[in-house]
Amino acid sequence: QGAIKDIASPKLVGSEEADVTLVGWGSTAGVIREAVEKLAGEEGIVANQLAIKWIVPLHAAEISAILGRSKNVILVENNQSGQFARYLRSETGFDGHGHIRKYDGEPFMPHHIVEAVKTQLAGETRLSIPVHEVNA
Template identity: 90%
Template sequence: VCVDVQRAGPATGVPTKTEQGDLWQVLGAGQGDYPRIVVAPTNQLDLFQTIPELFNLCDKYQCPGLVLADLLISEGTTSIDPDDLDFKVKIDRGESILPNNSGNGADNGSGAIAANPASGYNDKAYLRYKNTPSGISPRAVPGVPGHIFTAATDEHDEDGTLISDEFTNPQKRRMMVEKRARKMEGVIKEIAPPKLVGPEKADVTLVGWGSTEGVIREAVEKLAAEEGIVANQLAIKWIVPLHAAEIGAILGRSKNVILVENNQSGQFARYLRSETGFAAHGHIRKYDGEPFMPHHIVEAVKSQLAGTTRLSVPVHEVNA
């Protein structure tokens, strides 16, 4: 699990200021296609509660996890009820093979533990990367007799044999790529889809990701109380895998959709469109190093509903 605390770039940029500018870096990190879980917690408490959940998912599905936080969360302050902090989260290591043929991964069906004592344990019988319907191969912890395997960065067969040199096998390569990809089918069933918060029928739906959840919530309240504008909110936390069907259905029913994010290029807007086919009707983007304030969003929504613009770029006010 890697944590990316986003701040204003590029390079050193403005290292003490916040931004949501690393989305595409995280989406494209690494070589080739492989499963990864990307999450953008909404606040400090959510970050505390999400990290253990992410560790369990990464252990179970044997894949990396990436957390997109930002300076607003990492250096911001908030009040938290101590009762909301759970220090006894159950650890789930996934399908494991442990000594004495124990563990929820049993023996992977190989029979390696019941080897002939005279000839030693049959390590070749253990398929560390066994092709399974879920894409998850039961993992033996170090030291389990009869379960030695090769772990390398090259592509491999089910037993760990490298297939990346002159003996490359196209069928085995395809099998392994598809095996890894199947893991995401299980992951998406375990993470909660985002829910629309507020009236079902609204003048505008404000969509955000990560740390914008709180300020959008305040802006929705102000729009109703001060401007008579009925708004609702969709806060997206789990980025990869994305609940594309559910999100697309919600946005497809919305009258006006405005996407709010702390970057210049509309990174999440592009990602959302690539995954769902939905293009937001309007955009509010802020990239001056400071976080959104509720009135920035309120004024931008008013301008966009009036038809004066489809892109609002509020700037943080500086007192002379």
């Protein structure tokens, strides 16, 4: 097993009975946490979060078990092509129910994720691409 035994496996944060599980890795962790709070407080949507710190080595079995119990899984990532989603699918066989991708060079804001979750849970789309607003 090598190095994987020395690395803590990712843990689900929030209710296991959530309406949606938001999955990200790296820099998306903080903004996803904020979005989970906004979804509950402002929209009445119960969300939880799976923040993956290490993708190599990947705790594939543990991640698969968590995602397999989730109602709706949306993968949140800062790139156009869905690299993380493809990697996760190749390692676990799991394909998310939806995707939020941002690649305009600006960071995610919590409201980007909140709006995307609402439209995806409503069945309007499986792929959301938020853009950064420019205040004139």
